[in-house]
Amino acid sequence: xxxxxxxxxxxxxxxxxxxxxxxxxxxxxRALMSVIYGRPGDNGVAREIVVLAxxxxxxxxxxxxxxxxxxxxxxxxxxRADLSITENELRGTLFGEPFSPAKHSGGREVKGISYSGLxxxxxxxxxxxxxxxxx
Amino acid sequence: xxxxxxxxxxxxxxxxxxxxxxxRVPGIFFLSPSLSExxxxxxxxxxxxxxxxxxxxxxxxxxxxxxxxxxxxIGGVAAFTLExxxxxxxxxxxxxxxxxxxxxTPLREKDLSNRRELIERLFREIPTGVGGKSxxxxxxxxxxxxxxDGAAWAVRQGYGLAVxxxxxxxxxxxxxxxxxxxxxxxxxxxxxxxxxxGSGNHFLEVQVVREVYDDQSAKVFGVSPGxxxxxxxxxxxxxxxxxxTDHLRVLEAATRRYGISLPxxxxxxxxxxxxxxxxxxxxxxxxxxxxxxxxxxxxxxTRKVIESLYGVPYSEMRLVYxxxxxxxxxxxxVVDGKRTRVCVHRKGATRAFGPxxxxxxxxxxxxxxxxxxPGSMGTPSFLLRGTDIAMEKTFGSxxxxxxxxxxxxxxxxxxxxxxIRESLGKAGxxxxxxxxxxxxxxxPDVYKPSAEVVKxxxxxxxxxxxxxLEPLAVIKG
Numbered sequence: 001x002x003x004x005x006x007x008x009x010x011x012x013x014x015x016x017x018x019x020x021x022x023x024x025x026x027x028x029x030r031a032l033m034s035v036i037y038g039r040p041g042d043n044g045v046a047r048e049i050v051v052l053a054x055x056x057x058x059x060x061x062x063x064x065x066x067x068x069x070x071x072x073x074x075x076x077x078x079x080r081a082d083l084s085i086t087e088n089e090l091r092g093t094l095f096g097e098p099f100s101p102a103k104h105s106g107g108r109e110v111k112g113i114s115y116s117g118l119x120x121x122x123x124x125x126x127x128x129x130x131x132x133x134x135x
Numbered sequence: 136x137x138x139x140x141x142x143x144x145x146x147x148x149x150x151x152x153x154x155x156x157x158x159r160v161p162g163i164f165f166l167s168p169s170l171s172e173x174x175x176x177x178x179x180x181x182x183x184x185x186x187x188x189x190x191x192x193x194x195x196x197x198x199x200x201x202x203x204x205x206x207x208x209i210g211g212v213a214a215f216t217l218e219x220x221x222x223x224x225x226x227x228x229x230x231x232x233x234x235x236x237x238x239x240t241p242l243r244e245k246d247l248s249n250r251r252e253l254i255e256r257l258f259r260e261i262p263t264g265v266g267g268k269s270x271x272x273x274x275x276x277x278x279x280x281x282x283x284d285g286a287a288w289a290v291r292q293g294y295g296l297a298v299x300x301x302x303x304x305x306x307x308x309x310x311x312x313x314x315x316x317x318x319x320x321x322x323x324x325x326x327x328x329x330x331x332x333g334s335g336n337h338f339l340e341v342q343v344v345r346e347v348y349d350d351q352s353a354k355v356f357g358v359s360p361g362x363x364x365x366x367x368x369x370x371x372x373x374x375x376x377x378x379x380t381d382h383l384r385v386l387e388a389a390t391r392r393y394g395i396s397l398p399x400x401x402x403x404x405x406x407x408x409x410x411x412x413x414x415x416x417x418x419x420x421x422x423x424x425x426x427x428x429x430x431x432x433x434x435x436x437t438r439k440v441i442e443s444l445y446g447v448p449y450s451e452m453r454l455v456y457x458x459x460x461x462x463x464x465x466x467x468x469v470v471d472g473k474r475t476r477v478c479v480h481r482k483g484a485t486r487a488f489g490p491x492x493x494x495x496x497x498x499x500x501x502x503x504x505x506x507x508x509p510g511s512m513g514t515p516s517f518l519l520r521g522t523d524i525a526m527e528k529t530f531g532s533x534x535x536x537x538x539x540x541x542x543x544x545x546x547x548x549x550x551x552x553x554x555i556r557e558s559l560g561k562a563g564x565x566x567x568x569x570x571x572x573x574x575x576x577x578x579p580d581v582y583k584p585s586a587e588v589v590k591x592x593x594x595x596x597x598x599x600x601x602x603x604l605e606p607l608a609v610i611k612g
Binding site: 005006007008009010011012036037038062065068069072073075099101104105106107108109111112113114115116117132134135 | 175202203204205206209228229230264265266320323324327333334335373376377379380383384387399400401403539540541542543544545569570572573576612
């Protein structure tokens with residue numbers, strides 16, 4: 001597993017570890033879906049995404065906030081993201097499946113992505129993201 | 136107690152200036168010795184961080200349900216001067232106007248036959264949980280009217296009684312709402328979620344008034360022992376969450392532009408009299424109005440179900456009161472001996488205006504406003520009243536709930552959702568949720584005991600106990 005929950009009293013704190021930045025973003029998307037729906041989605045539907053921000057932390061924050069919007073409004077339960085990423089811009093494709101109450105009722109709504117406790121670092125060849133989802 | 140914190144009275148603690156660099160005022164929080172055992176240092180640091188913000192007056196405060204949030208601690212209260220002071224989404228939270236309302240019925244506990252059918256009917260009528268969508272088909276114009284008029288819009292559409300709005304904080308409609316500052320994204324989330332309960336700790340509960348502590352006030356509020364009541368706890372749904380996310384981004388840039396230095400990025404703020412500060416206030420007030428309309432629509436659905444199942448006339452189900460516990464508001468308070476208009480942020484804290492305060496319904500003028508403190512699933516909820524002491528000490532504020540003490544990961548290791556549902560069932564409490572998994576991390580003992588939190592505010596005098604309500608059946612989102 002490349003993401004898991006860390007101890008946090010009030011909210012959900014997640015650590016994501018990946019070999020590349022692209023994989024990190026895709027795994028972060030799966031982590032977010034797992035919290036909201038109890039599981040990430042399966043492949044099926046594709047959708048383009050573009051996100052701009054002013055630095056690396058803002059980019060991951062804006063990306064995850066955008067996923068909250070997309071999953072809420074479009075009912076897309078994301079399975080992975082295929083992205084190309086620079087310091088302040090990402091573009092690519094999200095994959096997922098339509099929300100189904102029978103399959104996706106094992107989680108809880110995430111209200112927002114917290115800036116507190118957000119850290120993105122590159123250590124010993126791995127990218128590590130810690131992020132708190134406000135629930 | 137954590138090092139550096141001073142006791143200044145029974146259940147009252149001071150965080151001195153200097154606890155973190157740049158504090159402009161001291162911090163004060165209210166906590167009993169037993170609740171102190173689970174106090175997190177991170178929450179105290181957040182309380183101290185708030186004290187560094189420009190224009191803060193008197194104290195940075197926290198109620199006994201204090202715990203670690205982001206930006207402000209949960210349970211945090213702070214007031215800022217209108218000139219030179221700031222407004223911050225981190226002092227309100229993502230769920231703008233998350234709040235609670237209490238509906239009374241003429242039913243007694245013994246009249247409540249067939250509880251399973253009652254809870255199933257309510258669950259069917261009120262969209263609940265992740266992905267729950269409204270049966271209403273709001274037009275863009277209708278959404279704008281909701282953002283402007285709040286609960287009054289819902290009443291105009293037939294979702295309630297004219298008198299309902301009188302018994303809401305701000306009469307269910309906050310002045311200064313500006314729909315133009317609510318983004319298209321927020322609107323897109325708001326349209327399909329109007330009248331939905333949401334998930335997490337939000338609930339609709341059928342309760343019984345188990346004990347009355349203050350006969351006179353209970354009489355004024357219209358509650359008596361053995362009476363069946365309904366409690367509704369929810370907020371502004373995805374619309375409010377999106378407003379917070381959108382404006383945090385704007386205010387983050389504004390914080391730098393106005394040269395405000397902050398110890399935590401999530402305290403992003405702007406002067407109240409700046410374009411960015413005004414825009415956030417307008418959007419926050421609009422979201423608050425959406426939440427009041429939301430609770431009003433859910434109230435309507437609840438009344439219809441009870442009317443059809445038990446033959447109770449719609450108009451005999453009275454709204455006792457509706458309180459907001461995540462909001463920033465312009466209020467008048469005494470600062471340095473003078474009545475001064477300030478912007479009070481309550482982040483997981485409830486307004487608790489005392490007797491004869493402006494802004495409370497005239498029938499409650501003698502008692503102070505009703506304060507509604509929801510329990511966690513399976514634990515009691517409390518009805519209290521606002522006090523003059525709250526006006527003096529906390530800008531008329533008190534606690535909002537129990538506050539978590541156990542993480543979700545710990546909770547899930549300890550007990551499953553199915554076990555929680557079955558053990559509550561044995562105690563006579565029916566739980567209905569979209570799935571057992573969705574209640575797995577909401578076991579009663581992951582929260583501070585609500586009775587203990589409420590006892591602190593009662594003992595300090597920030598509000599006074601009126602009644603205890605116990606759950607009979609719960610819908611969890």
